[in-house]
Amino acid sequence: GLLPLSLEAIEQAIRLNGAAVDNNLRAFELGRWAVLHPQDAAAVITPNVVELPKSLEDRIAFRVAHLTDYQGTRLVRRYTKLLDRIEDRGVKEAAALGYHKLLSYKDEYEVARLLLKSREKAKAEFEGDFGMKFHLAPPMLTGKGPDGRPKKREFGSWLERPLRMLTKLKRLRGTPFDPFGYSAERKMERALIKQYEADMAEVQPKLDAGTRDAVIALAELPLQIRGFGPVKEANEAKAAKRREELLAVIRAGGAPMAKAAE
Structure with a gap:
């Protein structure tokens, strides 16, 4: 280097x-590497910034793309059908x-899809042999801990094949053939969707400055x-x-919001 040492x-x-x-020896080595390979160093330290959608239309398009990956075009049509009935932009953005x-409740099919997606991203960042372990809490296998929450356990890379099979079965979601759909949590999630749709249909005619x-x-x-x-x-x-x-x-036609929280 430039130092006479x-x-x-x-x-x-x-x-x-x-x-x-x-740590200091490692930092010194990294500094020497960065001087010798400036382009590679710049690629490493450049932040990978994901620009989030800003406009209402972009936000909707972003979620349409996610719902397509999550389930398919049928669910997208259900989503856009409700939004198309809302004229007020503030209400539409909230909806x-x-x-x-x-x-897009996170069920077993979605967890499998996200885990495999994370695996592919991680694999792209590393060279050579790559293995990944998964920490999950399947209710049927792990039981609950003292706090009442499902206990997590570690699964090896052998789980990748079952996860891939699970992602292919996502079309069973919400149907009578969904083996996971009979749990109390899944029933609650489906009921909330129908309740929300009914609520939006009810309140739209009542929308005014007061409500x-x-x-x-x-x-x-x-x-x-x-x-x-x-x-x-x-x-x-x-x-x-x-x-x-x-x-x-x-x-009631728009009572003060403060009263609604009492």
Whole structure:
């Protein structure tokens, strides 16, 4: 380099300093590599920024693409059919988010798809032999922990083949042939979709300046139903209470939002 010191002398100085020796030696090696291979170094440190959709139309298109991967065009038609009936842009934006959240509940088929997608991304970043372990909590295999939540266990790369088979069976989702569709959580998720569609149909004729805030809050309410298992059940119970409050406001013709939360 430009310093009149040998490589061995610099490394010895780092060791004698005694502070984070391994990390500093590694940083020194990386610095030398970056000088010798500036283009490769630039590619490594350049942030991989994903630009999120900004306009309402872009946000809807983004979710249409996701629903296509999630299930297919039939679910997309269901999604866009409801949105096409909404003229108010604020309500439509809230519904675009809330309705999508309900339609794309994360079941076994979606977990399999996302795990395989993550695997492909990780494999592209590494060279040589590649293996991946999965940490999952199948209710039928792991049981529940002291906190009432399903316990996670580790699965090896052998799970990839069953996961691929599972993704091909996603068309069974929501049908009588869906083996996972009979659990209490899946039944709740399907019921929430139908309830949401009925609510949106009811409140649209009541939309005016006095009810608009409550309608928007109702349309985006599904975003509050997060998590899995007991966590999701608890959030759904809170959302159900809030739903009744908002519907009462809308049916009353637009009572103050503060009263709806009392």
